[in-house]
Amino acid sequence: MLKRKYGSRYDWKRIVERRYAEKYISTTQFTGYVTLLDMNEVAKPLYMTYRGRTVCIANKGYRWLQHFPDGKHFSLTTVFDSTGQIVQWYIDICRENGYCPINGPWMDDLFLDLIVLPSGEVIEKDIDELEAALNSQIISDDEFALAWAEFDRIKTIVVENRFDLLNLTKQHFDLMKRNDLYGR
8 A cells, every 4th residue: 555645744753742724726837735734843853964975854943845736646755954955855746736725736656756955955765665665566567667757757847857856846936934824
């Protein structure tokens, strides 16, 4: 069974105190849900190591902006540090995005991920997890093929600097920070 991940991260115990907002956006540039998760207090910071470099991706004052585009097979999470600087863009390849009235927007994770650092460096993640999911029949051959096709498509447009959603993150971040959007 695929992991369903919610933008609210309602079940993430690391976040002790949070604020959360979500909004449906429909423009020529983007259509889908956008969520903003403020980490007001965390049990402990979360660090990841990419090619020997350690990066903090969750800590007090950090914010995660997540895009769930309609009809697409990816979700984009932009990590902002406590000063509002982008730490990374994390692209989850997924079977689908959806919405639940109780927990908000979600995506069904297809394991493969791409991380884009502000330097432009692109990191591929979890290829071994996709292979294991296919071998243990968690995903079908069609889902395996879908994951690779979407991964390759997005990697190409990121490398060619044509993944326009990366350029919209600051604009959507400013929109989502408005206090009247908080409430969930």
